[in-house]
Amino acid sequence: MGVFSKSQMKIVTGDAGYVLEDVPHLSDYIPDLLTYSNPLQDYPAYSVVRQYFVDADDTVAQKIVVHKSSPRGTHFRRAGPRQKVCFESDEVHACIVTCGGLCPGLNTVIREIVCGLYHMYGVNKILGIEGGYMGFYARNTIPLTPRVVNDIHKRGGTILGTSRGGHDTSKIVDSIQDRGINQVYIIGGDGTQKGASVIYEEIKRRGLKVAVAGIPKTIDNDIPVIDKSFGFDTAVEEAQRAINAAHVEAESIENGIGVVKLMGRYSGFIAMYATLASRDVDCCLIPESPFYLEGKGGLFEFMEKRLKENGHMVIVIAEGAGQELLSESMHSMDQQDASGNKLLQDVGLWISHRIKDHFTKQSKMVINLKYIDPTYMIRAIPSNASDNVYCTLLAQSAVHGAMAGYTGFTVGLVNGRHTYIPFQHITERQNKxxxxxxxxxxxxxxxxxxxxxxxxxIIEDKREEGPTPTQLLDGENCMDDKPASKEICSTR
Known part of the structure; x- marks a missing residue:
């Protein structure tokens, strides 16, 4: 096999078009790095496991459905415990930080990182950094033990607090160095992972023996490569409650209309999956699909037809949909929050007013509209059972990777297997x-x-996407020819 660097990435090539996008390792820049036997071999819980450790050559394919003539394609390093670790248990001083908006499952990830380090690897020194990135140099820290985090998975939010922005690379790495921290676990979305990548680069430049591991978090499910982000299942499940309420209100009165706004700044995955799951939605509007209100084939014409047929209807709209239609928002299009996200107008409130005006002034039809915005309720709840399991596995994968000396990586599920993915692959684009x-x-x-x-x-959209074969899940052709942006199969 040949190894070469391309755009700061470790690329390993092999026969039949095999490409491994590898993650950095401490040994890349620390000469004569010592290794030790993995203490998991003496851990009673693992005594029943036939094979303790992941083979050094185990990789996971990014695409699992290929043609006979297709090359083997891009792979990522499989996550899991290794035979050798680069840290002794009493040497480890770890820290955990949460950044960006809230998401179901944050506390579960924190809990399982702490418990994984403590129980599997005998690590006793774990700090929680309060208040996001700025907490490294501006806030207190919280000592974390299994006792402290025992019940936090039952609560929403994050016990460490969070914030947007506040990223000062030099100050953050100075704090890491001054505190003697040698494992950093960073939980956050694409902006947070970009920050983690910069922190890793500075740590590498200084030659520090510090492993940096990211756990990707976004309720919108807009992180590329991975099958899904944690908290997404919980968000879709909780969105059902709002949709059901809107449906009950709408069908209980003549010409009832329920409008539900769901999260989805740039990607409409929550709205799409909540709509498919509920079966009570008459129209779903997302950022990726432009729509118009008036004229033939427009939303108002469809609404009039549906109301005449059924006497009621439910509309689900993602927060980023229809922003180009809000003339009032033109002055704020360039405004951003501390994380660099566009500040959006309330499209749910706006479209509710437009619907009322249309039916009152033009259609002369009496309607009864109820607008429901469960945005912050959805992201503030504890994770459900599915996400709790997923968060546990993500956290343990991050711990195994950091202990083995891998750094500058994000953990994620790719085609049902946990993998280590280079930061650059996660932060280069958004999934839509x-x-x-x-x-x-x-x-x-x-x-x-x-x-x-x-x-x-449609023809122009397909032409822009090109004929690149897609990543496919569960053996089903979920997405026909499209670029590498992923989609979760309905069978999942």
């Missing part, structure tokens, strides 16, 4: 719903709503 794929077609079939696209739009 592709509206010329099967999943969106399934939604249109479920709701019977118009696509709001002309045949010309």
């Amino acid at each position: 719903v592709v509206i010329t794929d099967r999943m969106w077609a399934r939604l249109l079939s479920s709701t019977n709503q118009p696509s709001f696209l002309s045949p010309k739009d």
Whole structure:
């Protein structure tokens, strides 16, 4: 096999087009790095495991459905415990930080990092950094033990607190160095992972023996490569409650309309999956699918038809949908929050007013509209059972990787296998719903709503995407020809 560097990434090539996008290791820049036997070999819980450790050559394919003539393609290093570790248990001084917005499962990840380090590797020195990145140099720390974190998975939010922005690389690495921290676990979205990548680069430049591991967090499920982000299942499940309330309100009165706004600044995954799960939604509007209100084939025409047919309807709209239609928002298009996200107008409130105006002034039809915005309720709840299990495995994968000396990586599920992914692969773009794929077609079939696209739009969209084969899950062709942005299969 040949090894070479490309755009600061470790690339390993092999036969038949095999490409491994490897993650950095402390030995890349620390000469004569000592290694030790993994204490897991003496851990009673693992005594029943036939093979304790992941083989050094185990990798996970990014795409699992290929043609006969396809090259083996891109792979990532499989996560899990290694035979040799680069830290002795009493040497480890770890820290955990949470950044960005809230998401179900944050406390579960914190808990399982602490318990994994303590129980599996005998680590006793673990700090919680309060208040996000700025907490490294501006806030107190919290000593974390299994007793402290025992019940936190039952609560929403994060016991460490969080914030947006506050990233000062030099101050952060100075604090890490001054405190003697040698393992850093960073939980956050794409902006946070970009910050983690910069921290890793500075640590590498200084030649410090410090492992930096990221756990990707976004309720919107807009992180690329990975199958899904933690908290997403919980968000979709909780969104059902709001949709159900809107449906009950709408069907209980003549010409009732329920409008539900869900999270999804740039990606409409929550809205799409909540719509498919509920089966009570008549129209789903997401950022990736432009729509228009007036005229033939527009939203208002569809609403009039649906109200005449059923006497009620439910609309789900993602927070980032239709922003180009809000003329009032033009002055704020360039405004951003501390994380660099666009400040959006309330599209749910805006579209509710437009619907009322249309039916009052133009259609002369009496409607009863109820607007429900469960945004912060959804992200502030504890994670459900599915996400709790997922968070546990993500946390343990991060711990195994850091103990083995890997650094500058994000953990994630790729085609059902936990992997170590280079930061650059996670932060280079955002994952979005592709509206010329099967999943969106399934939604249109479920709701019977118009696509709001002309045949010309669809042809141009497909042409832009190109014929690159997609990542496929569960053996099903979830997405026809599309770029590397992923989609979760309906069978998952």
